Amino acid sequence: MVPEFAELERLIGAVRRSGAQRVADALTAVLTRWRSPVQVRVLGRSGVGKTTAVAALGLPDEGENTADLTVYLVLAPVRPADETALAGLPARSTLLVVNKVDALDADPQEYCATLAAKTGLDTVGMIASLAVAVQHPFDRNEVAAFRGLAGSGDPTLTLSSELFRTADVPVPAKARQALLDRWPLAAIRAALDALAANSDLDEHGLHDLLRRASGIDGVTAALTELADRARDVRGGRVLDEIERIGARATPEFPLAGAEVERFLDGPVAARIGLAAGLAESAGSAPDPDPAVRRAAQRIVRGRKALAGECR
Numbered sequence: 151m152v153p154e155f156a157e158l159e160r161l162i163g164a165v166r167r168s169g170a171q172r173v174a175d176a177l178t179a180v181l182t183r184w185r186s187p188v189q190v191r192v193l194g195r196s197g198v199g200k201t202t203a204v205a206a207l208g209l210p211d212e213g214e215n216t217a218d219l220t221v222y223l224v225l226a227p228v229r230p231a232d233e234t235a236l237a238g239l240p241a242r243s244t245l246l247v248v249n250k251v252d253a254l255d256a257d258p259q260e261y262c263a264t265l266a267a268k269t270g271l272d273t274v275g276m277i278a279s280l281a282v283a284v285q286h287p288f289d290r291n292e293v294a295a296f297r298g299l300a301g302s303g304d305p306t307l308t309l310s311s312e313l314f315r316t317a318d319v320p321v322p323a324k325a326r327q328a329l330l331d332r333w334p335l336a337a338i339r340a341a342l343d344a345l346a347a348n349s350d351l352d353e354h355g356l357h358d359l360l361r362r363a364s365g366i367d368g369v370t371a372a373l374t375e376l377a378d379r380a381r382d383v384r385g386g387r388v389l390d391e392i393e394r395i396g397a398r399a400t401p402e403f404p405l406a407g408a409e410v411e412r413f414l415d416g417p418v419a420a421r422i423g424l425a426a427g428l429a430e431s432a433g434s435a436p437d438p439d440p441a442v443r444r445a446a447q448r449i450v451r452g453r454k455a456l457a458g459e460c461r
């Protein structure tokens with residue numbers, strides 16, 4: 151168990167034993183919220199690939215306004231409506247994803263780097279439809295069909311589904327239709343490119359290559375980093391809530407109030423405050439947000455307590 155959670159559980163136990171059930175219940179509600187998973191929402195203009203991205207990321211749905219993190223999907227070129235929406239989203243909880251990079255006329259990494267510099271947001275590229283397709287493994291027959299098509303060397307084959315279906319190639323039309331039923335054209339194109347470059351790829355090698363080409367790993371890694379930070383920021387809010395609960399409890403339940411004070415002055419709370427302070431101010435210029443100023447104070451408070459712990 152996370153030591154921070156265990157410490158709060160210990161506080162709840164002590165408060166309950168002191169007879170302040172109401173205070174213990176309030177603290178339990180705080181702990182439950184603290185432990186709940188970081189929520190992600192997916193935003194973007196119509197047709198950018200939100201539903202597909204939700205499936206690729208394994209999210210339950212597109213999420214709600216109250217989510218901790220936002221994945222904002224754009225297509226190149228970014229539109230004024232995107233810029234307006236992005237201006238209202240905080241950098242520390244927003245991941246900008248350029249979707250459909252298979253249709254991009256530029257180098258995806260360079261495009262994302264330019265966009266990141268312009269918006270100040272973490273930015274990564276993705277092919278959401280490919281990321282969904284590679285959630286299933288290839289079977290050997292499919293790879294054999296891909297191999298046959300790659301060998302045909304017809305450059306127009308994957309320009310459209312129609313051309314793929316009607317092309318004069320040595321792989322039967324039925325097998326091609328089966329591929330189209332299961333794989334988006336972007337996946338077929340990527341598979342043929344990969345096999346043309348290396349015809350020795352087996353189904354595992356091909357699958358791994360396409361998964362990496364989908365960009366899903368980069369999106370998940372960036373989201374994990376933001377989620378870690380969101381959890382740290384949440385810790386700061388938890389300290390605020392506990393402080394308020396303690397202050398309200400003290401007149402009626404002085405013993406519980408003292409337990410809460412001891413928790414807030416202890417090394418675990420100091421660590422939580424320090425992590426929250428660092429997460430809130432991570433990468434940002436001087437910030438007018440009062441939450442950030444509070445966080446800076448917490449850093450000082452946290453350092454003092456840590457110094458006390460080390461003595």
Ligand SMILES: Nc1nc2c(ncn2[C@@H]2O[C@H](COP(=O)(O)OP(=O)(O)OP(=O)(O)O)[C@@H](O)[C@H]2O)c(=O)[nH]1
Pocket residue numbers: 194195196197198199200201202203249250251252253276277278279280336
């Ligand atoms: N080429 C390409 N097509 C994609 C990609 N991601 C999604 N699509 C396709 O784009 C179309 C729209 O995708 P959706 O996921 O429905 O987009 P959406 O944002 O949910 O659309 P609305 O719900 O209408 O706002 C579908 O045909 C997807 O298959 C991608 O990375 N590359």
Ligand SMILES: [Mg+2]
Pocket residue numbers: 200201202
């Ligand atoms: Mg949709």
